Amino acid sequence: MTSEVISGVGLGLRSCHYQHILAEQPVVPWFEVMTDNYMGAGGQPHHYLQQIAAQYPLTFHGVGLSLGSVRPLSDSYLDRLVELIDIYQPAWVSEHLCWSANTQHNSHDLLPMPYTEAAVRHMSERISQVQERLGRRILVENLSSYVTFAESEMTEWEYISEICQRADCDLLLDINNIHVSAVNHGFDAREYLAGMPLARVREMHLAGYEVQGDLLLDSHSQPVHPPVWQLYREAVALTGPVPTLIEWDNAIPAFSVLEQEARQAQQICQEVADAA
Numbered sequence: 659m660t661s662e663v664i665s666g667v668g669l670g671l672r673s674c675h676y677q678h679i680l681a682e683q684p685v686v687p688w689f690e691v692m693t694d695n696y697m698g699a700g701g702q703p704h705h706y707l708q709q710i711a712a713q714y715p716l717t718f719h720g721v722g723l724s725l726g727s728v729r730p731l732s733d734s735y736l737d738r739l740v741e742l743i744d745i746y747q748p749a750w751v752s753e754h755l756c757w758s759a760n761t762q763h764n765s766h767d768l769l770p771m772p773y774t775e776a777a778v779r780h781m782s783e784r785i786s787q788v789q790e791r792l793g794r795r796i797l798v799e800n801l802s803s804y805v806t807f808a809e810s811e812m813t814e815w816e817y818i819s820e821i822c823q824r825a826d827c828d829l830l831l832d833i834n835n836i837h838v839s840a841v842n843h844g845f846d847a848r849e850y851l852a853g854m855p856l857a858r859v860r861e862m863h864l865a866g867y868e869v870q871g872d873l874l875l876d877s878h879s880q881p882v883h884p885p886v887w888q889l890y891r892e893a894v895a896l897t898g899p900v901p902t903l904i905e906w907d908n909a910i911p912a913f914s915v916l917e918q919e920a921r922q923a924q925q926i927c928q929e930v931a932d933a934a
């Protein structure tokens with residue numbers, strides 16, 4: 659299915675739900691596909707994704723570009739991404755404002771950047787390269803983080819705003835990540851929201867965290883927590899309705915649990931619209 663228009667609350671496509679989706683054909687407005695799980699040429703992932711793509715709009719969400727790294731962007735990764743876009747026609751492609759690999763090692767983590775002019779320039783140039791290669795704008799996602807850099811020269815929201823403007827890219831606003839980082843680093847999530855380039859937001863993410871001592875861990879293993887629902891309500895009031903994703907990556911529950919979370923997000927959007 660060509661994914662030209664995406665709206666409402668979608669779900670992250672996970673392999674444990676393939677058979678349920680194909681057997682039950684649940685009403686879901688769209689699925690977000692973890693692109694890195696489909697970099698191979700065939701096998702079960704593509705067997706199922708082809709069938710799901712025939713019935714549902716898709717978006718692509720990647721973790722492997724390592725946009726902030728100093729090593730060159732991977733031509734082979736980008737070539738494969740172009741092929742996958744041709745095959746599955748996602749409505750959009752998103753990645754993270756992070757780095758995960760240097761010239762020798764890949765941490766497989768989404769690591770934060772210092773908020774400096776040099777990092778803004780580096781990140782925005784790399785996003786521009788990707789957009790040129792793909793022939794389309796991409797969405798970039800704000801991270802959750804557990805450390806800050808003494809070298810930082812600006813706030814996270816100033817850093818992201820500047821990158822989006824220079825690269826002229828779109829924004830995937832992860833509401834859970836804002837809350838997690840706000841608690842971990844002691845900033846005001848409302849000030850963060852107010853400082854973001856909200857006109858560029860094309861998607862929001864909702865997920866659950868774990869409490870570990872004084873820190874919140876962005877585990878994607880729990881239902882969305884009350885403070886994140888509240889921040890989502892405030893974000894939607896600022897942006898208007900934006901396609902939203904329920905993102906669950908660990909301890910993945912029954913499909914019905916994801917559907918319930920999606921209904922709650924939809925309900926909040928309706929309440930915000932009614933109050934406007």
Ligand SMILES: [Fe+2]
Binds near residue numbers: 832863905
């Ligand atoms: Fe996310």
